[in-house]
Amino acid sequence: MNYSRRKFFVTSSTAAAAFVLAGCRGINPERLGGQADGFANVDQSGVVAQGPIGKNLPSSPILDEVRGRGFLRCSGTDTLPGFSQTNPVTGKLAGFDAGMAELFAKYLLGKPAVNFVKSGADTREAFLQNRTVDATISTYTITENRERIVNFAGPYLTVTSGVAVQLGETGIASSADLAGREVAVQPGAAEEALLREVPNAVPVRFEESSQCFAALQQQRVEAWVANTAIITSRAGTDSRTTVTDIRFGESPFGIGLPKGDDTYKTVATEFINTIAEDGTWQKLWDETAGLVDRTTNPEPPAIPMGR
Amino acid sequence: MDDLLKALPGLLEGLGVTLYLSIPAFLLAMVLGSMMAIFRVSRVRSLEVLGTLYVEGVRNSPLLLILLLLVFGLPDVGILLPLELAVIIGLGLYSGTFVCEAVRSGINGVDVGMVEAARASGLTTRHVISEVLLPVALRTMIPPLATVFITTVLSSALAAAVGVTELTGATRVYNLVAAQPFVAFGIAAAGYLLINLLIGWASAKSERLLRFNQ
Amino acid sequence: MMTNMSERSPSQGAVIELKDVEKSFGATKVLTGVNLSIAKGETVVILGPSGSGKSTLLRTTNRLEPIDSGEIWYHGKPIPREGRELAAYRAEVGMVFQQFNLYPHKTAVQNITLAPVKRGKQKPEEARARALRLLADVNLSEHANKRPGALSGGQQQRVAIARAMAMDPEVILFDEPTSALDPEMIQEVVHVMKRLSADGMTMAVVTHEIGFARESADRIVFMDEGRIIEESDPESFFTNPRTERAQEFLGKILNH
Numbered sequence: 001m002n003y004s005r006r007k008f009f010v011t012s013s014t015a016a017a018a019f020v021l022a023g024c025r026g027i028n029p030e031r032l033g034g035q036a037d038g039f040a041n042v043d044q045s046g047v048v049a050q051g052p053i054g055k056n057l058p059s060s061p062i063l064d065e066v067r068g069r070g071f072l073r074c075s076g077t078d079t080l081p082g083f084s085q086t087n088p089v090t091g092k093l094a095g096f097d098a099g100m101a102e103l104f105a106k107y108l109l110g111k112p113a114v115n116f117v118k119s120g121a122d123t124r125e126a127f128l129q130n131r132t133v134d135a136t137i138s139t140y141t142i143t144e145n146r147e148r149i150v151n152f153a154g155p156y157l158t159v160t161s162g163v164a165v166q167l168g169e170t171g172i173a174s175s176a177d178l179a180g181r182e183v184a185v186q187p188g189a190a191e192e193a194l195l196r197e198v199p200n201a202v203p204v205r206f207e208e209s210s211q212c213f214a215a216l217q218q219q220r221v222e223a224w225v226a227n228t229a230i231i232t233s234r235a236g237t238d239s240r241t242t243v244t245d246i247r248f249g250e251s252p253f254g255i256g257l258p259k260g261d262d263t264y265k266t267v268a269t270e271f272i273n274t275i276a277e278d279g280t281w282q283k284l285w286d287e288t289a290g291l292v293d294r295t296t297n298p299e300p301p302a303i304p305m306g307r
Numbered sequence: 308m309d310d311l312l313k314a315l316p317g318l319l320e321g322l323g324v325t326l327y328l329s330i331p332a333f334l335l336a337m338v339l340g341s342m343m344a345i346f347r348v349s350r351v352r353s354l355e356v357l358g359t360l361y362v363e364g365v366r367n368s369p370l371l372l373i374l375l376l377l378v379f380g381l382p383d384v385g386i387l388l389p390l391e392l393a394v395i396i397g398l399g400l401y402s403g404t405f406v407c408e409a410v411r412s413g414i415n416g417v418d419v420g421m422v423e424a425a426r427a428s429g430l431t432t433r434h435v436i437s438e439v440l441l442p443v444a445l446r447t448m449i450p451p452l453a454t455v456f457i458t459t460v461l462s463s464a465l466a467a468a469v470g471v472t473e474l475t476g477a478t479r480v481y482n483l484v485a486a487q488p489f490v491a492f493g494i495a496a497a498g499y500l501l502i503n504l505l506i507g508w509a510s511a512k513s514e515r516l517l518r519f520n521q
Numbered sequence: 522m523m524t525n526m527s528e529r530s531p532s533q534g535a536v537i538e539l540k541d542v543e544k545s546f547g548a549t550k551v552l553t554g555v556n557l558s559i560a561k562g563e564t565v566v567i568l569g570p571s572g573s574g575k576s577t578l579l580r581t582t583n584r585l586e587p588i589d590s591g592e593i594w595y596h597g598k599p600i601p602r603e604g605r606e607l608a609a610y611r612a613e614v615g616m617v618f619q620q621f622n623l624y625p626h627k628t629a630v631q632n633i634t635l636a637p638v639k640r641g642k643q644k645p646e647e648a649r650a651r652a653l654r655l656l657a658d659v660n661l662s663e664h665a666n667k668r669p670g671a672l673s674g675g676q677q678q679r680v681a682i683a684r685a686m687a688m689d690p691e692v693i694l695f696d697e698p699t700s701a702l703d704p705e706m707i708q709e710v711v712h713v714m715k716r717l718s719a720d721g722m723t724m725a726v727v728t729h730e731i732g733f734a735r736e737s738a739d740r741i742v743f744m745d746e747g748r749i750i751e752e753s754d755p756e757s758f759f760t761n762p763r764t765e766r767a768q769e770f771l772g773k774i775l776n777h
């Protein structure tokens with residue numbers, strides 16, 4: 001009784017607050033975490049259904065454990081449209097990374113059984129190190145520092161960063177012009193790419209790409225940097241922002257794996273090469289990130305064995 | 308280790324931002340919370356309702372939602388607050404509800420006889436409150452208020468989600484480069500611990516200083 | 522002797538006058554048709570069994586409790602009901618409580634100076650000098666800068682009396698000022714009260730201290746079940762109580 005009353009208060013007061021604000025001039029609910037980008041309808045299940053199943057896979061500590069368990073524990077985010085975000089209709093994670101995870105599970109187990117563990121950029125290494133998960137597939141850039149504590153298979157995709165600005169902005173013509181300016185980024189790959197390219201840009205970090213976009217629209221920041229697929233999914237779809245021609249940086253995304261099981265890493269590498277060769281990779285791209293980003297056209301990877 | 312030395316200025320700056328956010332937020336919470344607490348015990352119906360609405364309305368909303376409303380909602384009605392200010396206001400509004408409850412129970416804990424003595428001596432309501440009720444209540448409120456302050460400091464970590472790089476945000480930045488989660492978040496935890504030990508120490512100290520029987 | 526009860530004008534020289542005062546707490550009737558007049562310089566002692574309404578009578582007098590009907594007059598005018606006027610009235614009516622009710626965060630001197638200074642009656646230095654004189658009067662000079670927590674009950678109550686005196690009140694109401702005290706401290710407080718009475722202070726005192734009542738009271742008022750049922754001079758009250766309830770009551774307190 002008491003509890004439900006409290007709950008009533010929660011919902012009613014929260015709703016009331018939102019309502020008051022909304023009533024004033026029509027607030028855009030997506031700013032608060034919703035989505036209304038070109039990725040709303042992403043669904044990779046068709047591609048996954050036709051994905052390959054690994055043959056004669058070897059035995060290794062982690063592979064045996066995953067087989068014994070019957071599903072793959074994989075960490076990622078749900079804030080990256082086109083890569084890994086909850087589809088509002090199906091309620092399932094949709095996108096390129098989400099599809100990679102399902103394909104990987106299917107390759108290992110014969111069925112796309114994935115237990116998704118949400119993790120931000122902070123906890124990716126920790127989750128792998130303490131074996132909370134078997135793999136991390138979340139626009140996880142391969143770097144030297146990280147390779148000291150986790151294994152990477154890949155890169156399975158290399159993206160470049162793009163820059164969105166307010167319509168009519170003339171001061172930002174090259175990446176160097178971002179120096180000293182406040183730039184919205186999501187923590188993780190985009191932030192890394194920005195700081196590698198323009199060390200003295202001032203990153204303003206938001207969890208969600210929708211928030212980065214809102215910050216740009218509301219002129220809190222002068223630019224928004226994200227990978228080209230994410231940038232083109234939103235910027236320029238309104239009357240206030242536009243995507244520039246600026247491209248920089250190469251972010252090689254790898255599948256993060258726990259250190260110590262090199263057989264497992266080899267199998268993951270074979271998985272990437274397999275889906276690249278049989279066309280699954282291209283189909284996945286076309287059904288997910290490629291739906292909106294028609295300019296990037298990334299090449300399927302070909303990873304030399306032994307990497 | 309090298310990475311850590313390089314990152315240290317950034318982490319210290321983050322610590323500074325954490326203080327820069329949580330101290331003004333707590334002061335705002337103190338002012339707002341005390342006012343609302345007085346409203347709630349005022350026996351003036353409209354003020355009581357206002358105080359109750361504030362406490363129930365704000366305390367039952369997640370802090371993150373409040374911050375998002377201030378950062379992304381207000382601009383849609385034409386108010387663009389700087390991020391730090393938005394966080395300070397949101398955090399102050401939020402902590403204010405807890406201050407309000409601490410102050411209210413402090414006031415209710417004050418001996419009625421003492422307040423009657425003050426009224427009987429001819430003090431006006433304003434002076435009864437400012438000279439007797441609040442100073443006496445304040446002493447019993449110090450420990451719960453210190454807890455609210457500590458919670459405010461810890462809650463300020465949510466600022467990292469809306470673009471303000473305070474201690475947690477700075478730690479993330481460091482971890483992103485160094486990939487040393489345990490070191491990184493160990494340092495952050497130590498930073499928060501340090502601040503909170505200081506608050507605890509100040510609280511114990513002031514409690515001792517203000518004790519009645521000396 | 523007795524004024525005409527039906528007369529609706531204040532009695533000659535009365536500082537406080539209660540007329541047909543009625544008061545209930547919920548369904549409990551606590552004061553019924555109370556009429557009482559206290560003249561300038563008079564010491565009235567109010568006696569009665571527990572629950573008879575003595576405290577309530579004093580508390581309605583300075584409006585710590587509002588009354589349901591009847592009137593309370595101060596120098597021939599109805600007492601104010603609220604706000605600054607009420608505060609101003611209260612400043613002229615001192616009150617001493619059973620539990621002392623000193624401000625725990627203030628020293629003895631600060632307890633005494635708070636109201637005079639805040640009411641703008643005295644400047645801080647003036648008030649302080651006055652407080653020190655009052656403390657000397659009640660033999661507490663060396664405790665002037667102590668907080669209540671560091672004082673004994675008897676000392677606290679004497680500070681409370683000095684606090685009431687600091688406003689130069691027209692009348693002081695005492696509600697069982699010695700009931701919370703250890704026996705050895707009672708006399709030091711009674712002594713102060715006797716002196717006040719002898720100096721001509723107008724006082725209404727609820728107490729069980731028969732010694733004080735005999736020696737200092739000009740008049741005894743005996744209450745039972747919310748009514749004043751007997752009113753006489755101390756000599757006749759103690760030697761020859763008229764009502765059965767008063768006889769019972771005296772029997773109990775004199776024999777214990």
Ligand SMILES: Nc1ncnc2c1ncn2[C@@H]1O[C@H](COP(=O)(O)OP(=O)(O)OP(=O)(O)O)[C@@H](O)[C@H]1O
Pocket residue numbers: 546549551569570571572573574575576577578
């Ligand atoms: N605030 C109150 N609410 C309800 N009832 C009350 C309140 N104050 C007093 N009473 C009741 O009113 C009656 C008279 O109380 P009062 O304190 O005036 O008696 P008293 O003569 O002072 O008794 P004592 O000698 O015990 O102090 C009692 O029955 C008491 O319970």
Ligand SMILES: [Mg+2]
Pocket residue numbers: 575576577696697
């Ligand atoms: Mg009583």
